[in-house]
Amino acid sequence: MYNKPMFSFERMEREIEFARNFLLEAAILARKIQEEMVNPALEKSDRSPVTVADIAVQALLGYHLNERVPGAALIAEESSSMLTGEGGRRLASAASGFLSELIPGFREESFRALLDYGTGRDKENYWVLDPIDGTKGFLRGDQYAIALAYLRKGEVHLGALACPRLTPAGPAVAETAENGTIYMAVKGEGAGWMREGASEWSQIKVSENSDSVNAVVLRSFESGHTDISGIDEISSKLGISADPLKVDSQVKYALLALGRGDIYLRIPSPETPDYVEKIWDHAAGKLLVEEAGGRVTDISGKPLDFSRGRVLDRNRGVVATNGHLHSLVLGALKA
Numbered sequence: 001m002y003n004k005p006m007f008s009f010e011r012m013e014r015e016i017e018f019a020r021n022f023l024l025e026a027a028i029l030a031r032k033i034q035e036e037m038v039n040p041a042l043e044k045s046d047r048s049p050v051t052v053a054d055i056a057v058q059a060l061l062g063y064h065l066n067e068r069v070p071g072a073a074l075i076a077e078e079s080s081s082m083l084t085g086e087g088g089r090r091l092a093s094a095a096s097g098f099l100s101e102l103i104p105g106f107r108e109e110s111f112r113a114l115l116d117y118g119t120g121r122d123k124e125n126y127w128v129l130d131p132i133d134g135t136k137g138f139l140r141g142d143q144y145a146i147a148l149a150y151l152r153k154g155e156v157h158l159g160a161l162a163c164p165r166l167t168p169a170g171p172a173v174a175e176t177a178e179n180g181t182i183y184m185a186v187k188g189e190g191a192g193w194m195r196e197g198a199s200e201w202s203q204i205k206v207s208e209n210s211d212s213v214n215a216v217v218l219r220s221f222e223s224g225h226t227d228i229s230g231i232d233e234i235s236s237k238l239g240i241s242a243d244p245l246k247v248d249s250q251v252k253y254a255l256l257a258l259g260r261g262d263i264y265l266r267i268p269s270p271e272t273p274d275y276v277e278k279i280w281d282h283a284a285g286k287l288l289v290e291e292a293g294g295r296v297t298d299i300s301g302k303p304l305d306f307s308r309g310r311v312l313d314r315n316r317g318v319v320a321t322n323g324h325l326h327s328l329v330l331g332a333l334k335a
Helices: 014-035 052-068 085-102 109-117 133-138 228-237 251-257 283-291 325-334
Strands: 041-043 049-051 075-076 125-133 145-152 155-163 170-174 181-186 191-197 201-203 218-219 263-266 295-297 318-323
Touching: 014 085, 014 133, 014 145, 014 155, 041 085, 049 052, 049 218, 052 075, 052 085, 052 109, 052 125, 052 133, 085 109, 125 133, 125 283, 133 145, 145 218, 145 283, 155 251, 155 283, 191 283, 201 295, 218 228, 228 325, 251 263, 251 283, 251 318, 283 295, 283 318, 295 325, 318 325
Parallel strands: 075 125, 218 263
Antiparallel strands: 041 049, 125 145, 145 155, 155 181, 181 191, 191 201, 263 318, 295 318
16 A cells, blocks of 8 residues: 555645645654653643644744745634643743744744734635644654645645654554655545655555455544444444554544555544534545545535534534445444
């Protein structure tokens, strides 16, 4: 699957170049923070953690948008409004310190403006960012992704992931920058991957597996807002015998697009029945899987609706597969 022919994207060259350059720099920044200081972290209202890396990476995107795409709109996970109190000030100061090593002339007093850059702008074309998707994995020193997408009128046209700890060989934790990987998809043009620092894309495709018994289910380490017991029940209904492949973040979408897994499910948890999926958790990965030949819907089979701003409030849960198994999974969910 990693020996696919080299290929090039024909459209959206400026957006591809922007996304690739940002993700390469963001991967360096996130890896440095993970190696040197994973704490301090704050807890948001939904009890998910936010780290120095979350806000540093988002501020880095704000810097690049301001420099190269002034006036661009952005929907992103983090906000300066949470950086209150002593804990918030320490987090911002630490993030500013890391950014000053990357950005010549960076000033700490500009940090909050960069963190919020582009947010709140009502435009038809906009970027979507999850600066550190899989923060708990990041804190464990394990897998995480930096997820960037470009949308036009609520439709994903570009999806890109940096997976600094994902090796070309699979979900083993990469120990060096040379083993980190970047993934890119453009609507209607396919999907590709490259090592960090490489210059050419290699095409990727989902698996050809159509036998649910042999399917590999991709699942999070953390239960979060998904129903792990429900996923196990669906696996049983489908006769799946293999143990699930546990990995955090949209790295699961990358592994599905690479053909190293066949099914990824997010079933609403009974503990958080009112939870609504956020667009930054799925926009990049969804397009990556679809352009690699797979299929992504909600648990009732409806396409994911990204036209509603920050949330997927017209959908419940997520079903992503290699396409061959999609109807079987939806049937098991309905049953």
